[in-house]
Amino acid sequence: MELLLALGVGLLTGCGVWLVLASRTFAVILGLTLIGYAVNLLIFFGGRIGAKAPPLALPGATGLADPLPQALVLTAIVIGFGMVAYFVALALRGVGDSGSDAVDLPAAAPDREEGP
């Protein structure tokens, strides 16, 4: 099982990195989402996988899952949405300003210093 989970995280990361390095915005956003999944899972697995019950402190409950990574990941998921939304907006704004969905700015002329 551990190996399977590790492979899952690795697959998400690898494909995410591949996409993030692309030259068009959509692929980069997709890649970021995949990397987000991978990181959330990695942090979540930091609490290990042997738990028998969700972290509800009910009387007599034993074998609870580690609540701390869960709390961290919960906000991370929501913030992940905020980040993706921000990048989508950035991409659309880029389309609006330059008419292209290229990630990189067209090479601008270097700033000129005034001469003597």
Added chain:
Amino acid sequence: MPPSFLPLIVLLPFLAMPLLLLADRLGRRTVALVAGAAMLGGLGLLAALAAPVLAGEALVLWRPWLSDWGLDLSFRLDGLGLLFTLLIDGIGALIVLYAYYYMGEDDRLTRFLMTLLAFAGGMLGVVLAENLLLMLLFWEVTSLTSFLLIAYKWQYHDSRIAARMALAVTGGGGLALLAGLLMLGHIAGSFELSVILDRGDLIRQHRLYEPMLVLVLLGAFTKSAQVPFHFWLPNAMAAPTPVSAYLHSATMVKAGVFLLARLYPALANTELWFLLVTGTGAVTLLLGAYLALLKHDFKGLLAYSTISHLGLITMLFGLDTPMSAVAAVFHIINHAVFKASLFMVAGVIDKQCGSRDMRRINGLARYMPVTAVLGIVAAGAMAGVPFLNGFLSKEMFFQETIAYPGFTGYGTFLLPAIATLAGILSVAYSARFVHDVFFNGEPVDLPKTPGPPPRFMRLPMEVLVAIVVIVGVAPQVSVGWLLKAAAGAVLLGDLPPIKLAVWHGFNLPLVMSIVALGGGLFYYWSRDRVFTLHERYALDFSSPVAFERAYNGAAASARRALAVLDRRQLAQYLGLFLGLGVAGGAYAWGSAPASSAGAPLAGPLPLTPVDPVSAFAFVLLAIGVGGATWFVRQRLLAIIFMSVAGLVVSMAFIRFAAPDLALTQLSVELATIMLMLLALRFLPQTGPAERSRNGRFAGALLAAGAGLGAAAVTFAMLTRPFATISGYHIANAKPLGGGTNVVNVILVDFRGFDTLGEIAVLAMAALGVHAMLHGVRLRAFVANAEADADRYPIMLRMLMQPMLPLALAVATYIFLRGHNLPGGGFIAGLIAAIAYVLQYMAGGFAFASARVRLDFVALIGAGIVIAALTGVASMLFGFPFLKSAYTYLPAPPLDDIGLASSLVFDSGIFLVVVGTILLVLTELGRIEVKDATADGGSSEGLPRPATAVQG
């Protein structure tokens, strides 16, 4: 007056700056009065504090600030500080009066005086700081404000170049000084002057003494315009003359020699000190004096003379005998006074004649007789004419070069010869100033007919020249007390007997003075030959053009280097970071010693068996991720594949006992997919060329490395035991937080402050989206389905309207139970937001926004305010920020309802989440379509991306 008023002297100019702005409405005169009052106020404070200082004490005021870094707010007033405060505030007040007349109506006097005050404050901080780091802070203030002052006439290219040059040189020196002072503090174990000055022996014997000394001297020499850093000073003459009169007589350039004096007990008295300080001083003294004569611009003449006199002072400090230090301090006073008055005279002439060229300005004695007398007397002091103050310190200088004990044999002649030669040169350039400007025929072709200056413009010069004469005639009475206090501070009280007198009998220094006077006049007589020789052979080292060429060359090569390193590609940046991460991880793993179990990837924990459901989920994940990657150019397909991956992730959360996470992931997944579908319509079908072959190869390599690395880390982590710190949270969730859902209690209670920060981040992202997309008009690349009859299918509409209250009821339930069972503000917020979004999808933007009358920005703001106020409320009861309280309300026939103050906090989270998602999605949904022909002209509604997206 208690010493706690000491910092007020430094603060006063800064405090006066805003007052100047207010006074600006009342006219120039009021502005000048306020600025002058700030300077005189400093003098008043100084007078009130002076008594113990003149008796030889040092007032030290210490307030802890950043003590861990050795930076404290500590100030020190001793004799040296007193002398410099007197010069800065005293001459500063005269400069204000002078500037009032000098600056034209359109020269923005208020702005000028504000900058001047900031500079004066910086100087006062330098001379009154007890902590060396604090001193350095003020040192930089003087560098920056002097930049502004030199560039005051920024319309002129010369001014800008000169200011940049001054900043580059003194700023660079400031960096060296920073390094030097850090080393000094390290050696002495403290940055407080009281400690450092006491540990001179320890410092001189330390192995870091030599590099430290060089760095500190670099700071001092750049500031005091010592050769080879002198070239910024003559160019700085581009500044308005009040600036030159202030910066280059009493303040800016004196900061360097002040530093020599300040650290004298800690640094001086070594071979290296003598070589560097005396050597630099002697070269500067001679070169400055030689070049001064050759300048046709009289401000240039004065500038080089200043360089030369600073060299003299530096050289005296380097001679390293107690009496030479006394002479140096004395010459600091004298030079400040006569040079300030000379610059003022120069400013008057410049203003009245419209030129500064001594080949055209002649015979002014007839046009402005009083000013001429003032100028002649001050120039006499500069030359070292008896009965004027410059004579006295120059005599002491001659005496010290004779008395210097370090040389034997013919070497004993070296220093006196240098001194006499410098004396000859300074008499020559002083003679030129007097003769050319005030006599030597008639003015040649001046832009203006010269006339006497306004009465009160002359007052500052008269005051200064009076001091020149009084000190020159009765030195012991007039400045004996001041010199004793200041030199006493430099020598730590170890003062030789000082007897200032005009007549010491017929002795060797007097002979040298006579030789200098006679030789100087002869040298000036034969000046034409010197000019010819100089023009034929000399190189102009101080040319601003040369500096600019070097400067621009450096900037251009920096740009070229940057262009090679930085191709402005996101992939390059990411590749660098990811590559470093992967390489670092691989290195760490490879280099770990075998004994630390670093080599085997698998830890000691036994592996758990794979169950069929998990295996199936893994296959689904692989399909989802692989499909999204493979079909990335067919965007719709890619999104569908990605959602499969997201669903498997939420299933993983369920499988491993995290229901809260599963719920969150599921709802976020929905929102994300809607977001992406909305964006699809506006993304162009064709785009830039894909990566090159090499780029793809590198990308694949990096992706494989990152994937393998992440898998290895996950596997290594999962197979190793760990001790959780969550025991505390589980045990105390109920007793302290009043809830059984530990995840939720952590979010809203234990780590509530973190959560507050996180919803703030979320809110910022939403507002960022709002700001970026507001008013953006985009071309739709996907044909609109406006024409379709079932654009908003009736079934969906009929279904969605009753769904809303139901969904909101579910959200409320999830919200309320969240403290005890899976749920809470985040999840409830997501559910509620999606319920609303469904209305938009079913009915169209116009339909829904007419009914959902919510201002989402306000909603987000309200959420943050509620969450923050919950925290503040607990402070009102005397508890720490966000401390929660809870109680149970009996509510028969239901169970008791647990009411925790964290519920209010959670409702803040709820509002922020709802506001964020709705704001983001509606912003995307209502982007205006630019090209009306490609679209029905409609800007409303969610597009129907079901129309194929082929990309």
